[in-house]
Amino acid sequence: MIFNGNQLANSILQTLRVTSKIKPKLGICLVGDSPASKSYVNRKLKACQEINVDAEVFNFQENVGQEQLIKHIQQMNHDGILVQLPLPPHLNKLDIIHSIPYEKDVDCLHMHNLQRILVYGELCEMLPCTPAAVLQILDYYDVNVIGKKVTMIGRSFLVGMPLSLLLQKRNATVTVCHRETLNLDQHIMNADIVISAAGHPKLVRNVKQGAIVIDVGISQGERKGKIVGDVDFDVVKNQASIITPVPGGVGPMTVCMLMRNLCNIWKKKQGQPVYINPKLSDAYLND
Ligand code: ADP
Structure with a gap:
């Protein structure tokens, strides 16, 4: 299945429309x-x-x-x-x-917000936007990550670091790979879910049959003005059960999650119920 980020983002945006x-x-x-x-x-x-x-x-x-x-x-x-x-x-x-x-940090990058969510595992009305987009895609397909092997490529402040912690909170077993990782291909082949956020074209060339592949990478393609992800899409799409394209995958969802954060900040201010991502595990709080 090839994920359509524009379609899901548009349908979520419709639910966020402000009428007041x-x-x-x-x-x-x-x-x-x-x-x-x-x-x-x-x-x-x-x-x-x-x-x-x-x-x-x-x-x-x-x-x-x-x-x-x-x-x-x-x-x-x-x-x-x-x-x-x-x-x-x-x-x-x-x-x-x-x-x-x-409380106005709509990108959710302030240490106060990150600490609440990533260190203490609090359920929260805000999440960093790109990690939230990836969780939303997994939820859209009803992917249960408990006990699954996730290979996260990249450990950046914006994507890899927060996302790997959020997935741990959902009780996935997460391997974080980065520039110095040896045998990256082995970590990729071993994974049930591969998430790549390295900004390096064709970094992911093969995955385990049936794996879920989320491509967060963005780089310039060979043709001027063309944007490509980290995944060799034409090959990996035949191996993956679910794959996100670039462009039109994670990107539109990220903007959509920014809008959700903004609406939640607003709702909280008005004393209205906010949308909370429900699947962070209580178990984590005891660890
Ligand atoms: P972003 O903010 O989109 O995640 P960054 O450029 O800040 O992008 O981070 C890139 C991340 O990808 C870094 O953590 C880096 O270690 C990792 N990375 C870059 N190149 C490779 C590679 N060839 N193999 C594995 N990881 C890589």
């Missing part, structure tokens, strides 16, 4: 004019439009000072705030993320 007169407002800080960052921001703006919430983009010059940016963030009165990553090297990413009040 007063609506949540997202504030986005964009530094510099990288075409990739601009295109990500535009996708977020489009999703805001689709669910009828307000959004405002603050575009800073590439050489903006750390203090100036932090001061701006502290003065923002938006319900959800995010800083588009990556940032230029002269800025301290963590200090900037931590200047966002944690």
